Amino acid sequence: xxxxxxxxxxxxxxxxxxxxxxxxxxxxxxxxxxxxxxxxxxxxxxxxxxxxxxxxxxxxxxxxxxxxxxxxxxxxxxxxxxxxxxxxxxxxxxxxxxxxxxxxxxxxxxxxxxxxxxxxxxxxxxxxxxxxxxxxxxxxxxxxxxxxxxxxxxxxxxxxxxxxxxxxxxxxxxxxxxxxxxxxxxxxxxxxx
Amino acid sequence: xxxxxxxxxxxxxxxxxxxxxxxxxxxxxxxxxxxxxxxxxxxxxxxxxxxxxxxxxxxxxxxxxxxxxxxxxxxxxxxxxxxxxxxxxxxxxxxxxxxxxxxxxxxxxxxxxxxxxxxxxxxxxxxxxxxxxxxxxxxxxxxxxxxxxxxxxxxxxxxxxxxxxxxxxxxxxxxxxxxxxxxxxxxxxxxxx
DNA sequence: ATCTATCCTGAACCTTGGTTCATCTTGATG
DNA sequence: CATCAAGATGAACCAAGGTTCAGGATAGAT
Numbered sequence: 528x529x530x531x532x533x534x535x536x537x538x539x540x541x542x543x544x545x546x547x548x549x550x551x552x553x554x555x556x557x558x559x560x561x562x563x564x565x566x567x568x569x570x571x572x573x574x575x576x577x578x579x580x581x582x583x584x585x586x587x588x589x590x591x592x593x594x595x596x597x598x599x600x601x602x603x604x605x606x607x608x609x610x611x612x613x614x615x616x617x618x619x620x621x622x623x624x625x626x627x628x629x630x631x632x633x634x635x636x637x638x639x640x641x642x643x644x645x646x647x648x649x650x651x652x653x654x655x656x657x658x659x660x661x662x663x664x665x666x667x668x669x670x671x672x673x674x675x676x677x678x679x680x681x682x683x684x685x686x687x688x689x690x691x692x693x694x695x696x697x698x699x700x701x702x703x704x705x706x707x708x709x710x711x712x713x714x715x716x717x718x719x720x
Numbered sequence: 721x722x723x724x725x726x727x728x729x730x731x732x733x734x735x736x737x738x739x740x741x742x743x744x745x746x747x748x749x750x751x752x753x754x755x756x757x758x759x760x761x762x763x764x765x766x767x768x769x770x771x772x773x774x775x776x777x778x779x780x781x782x783x784x785x786x787x788x789x790x791x792x793x794x795x796x797x798x799x800x801x802x803x804x805x806x807x808x809x810x811x812x813x814x815x816x817x818x819x820x821x822x823x824x825x826x827x828x829x830x831x832x833x834x835x836x837x838x839x840x841x842x843x844x845x846x847x848x849x850x851x852x853x854x855x856x857x858x859x860x861x862x863x864x865x866x867x868x869x870x871x872x873x874x875x876x877x878x879x880x881x882x883x884x885x886x887x888x889x890x891x892x893x894x895x896x897x898x899x900x901x902x903x904x905x906x907x908x909x910x911x912x913x
Numbered sequence: 914a915t916c917t918a919t920c921c922t923g924a925a926c927c928t929t930g931g932t933t934c935a936t937c938t939t940g941a942t943g
Numbered sequence: 944c945a946t947c948a949a950g951a952t953g954a955a956c957c958a959a960g961g962t963t964c965a966g967g968a969t970a971g972a973t
Contacts, residue, residue, distance in 0.1 A: 535919060535970055561960055572922045574963085583961065684894050688881040701877050704901035728940055728949060754930055765952045767933085776931065 544569045558639030588645040602659035616672030634691035737762045751832030781838040795852035809865030820882045827884035
């Protein structure tokens, strides 16, 4: 078998530029940014885009994959902190708050993913994330802080519908409204207009 | 001032056909249905569409307006029932369940509305709806069943993001997860998977 | 220094989908 | 029944945006 020659240096450099530029453009101007705009932002010609990502769908999928990886990293970091003695329920809600805030950034990304039907084929990272969250839930449940019914699926269900185009205050309020469904404790005051 | 002649009979008929066809097509095949497809479904030529609705945005806005009106009617009916002695909190959650189910039908409609930036200019019906809901909330609060913090804005916040592409079971679970944030009572068993 | 496979460029292509308009049809009025 | 303005038709128009490709540049190996 012929060991394919290593990719050229500038090719690697360009791939990175494209990926970051695509992320920025999509989050700023929504999923409907043109390929030409992304190319311009990356300082590259359209053809180069298509050399690295044969179709727009593929490009978006790649961007989404990066987001998933970021979240998975966060989740695992949290899990480590809990293993070191932090209170699981608190860490979980804090984590979820962060996810909501991130989902503002990624809202366009998510939307783009759905619109283009970009299967996140990145099962590896996705599983890393949900495994960590599952562990987090179990920990909170054995502490008695999280309701025994709650599953990872519930988290998905709720947070796949987190408000994105609202104000930060609205997002905080949303989190406060949703939390009581997950926890057993007294509901936090979290009041606002 | 010249009293404009009454619209022709077939024009009225066509307008109805277009509106219903548009509703069906959009809910079935998503917001991205072509104007030609809608026209075909209505048994009408494209030009006729544009005679009644100068732009796609306008057409979608009209469809949305009908949905809003439907929900508003429901809300007012519920309010009447409560005035007749029904328990406010129960009626409210039942109503919200219905809204979620409807939002499955209207998901595409909503999406289309956002996508096209269709301002729902139909403030009249919208206000009818939120006034009724507000009254419902107040009633539930004086019963002690609904948490004193809760406002109409909260309802919007939650239900504008209700899950739509999930299964009926998932939607029920979602409702069960969200309800504790609104009510004061013990959380309903609502367990699943 | 030379050579070539890899990579880049960007104008042109092509499909998709909203919108228009000249022409024909038809419901209502006298 | 005659008349005509309101309404309907649908082929054609046009812009937008994803995609291609022939030709030019360059990193890296010899």
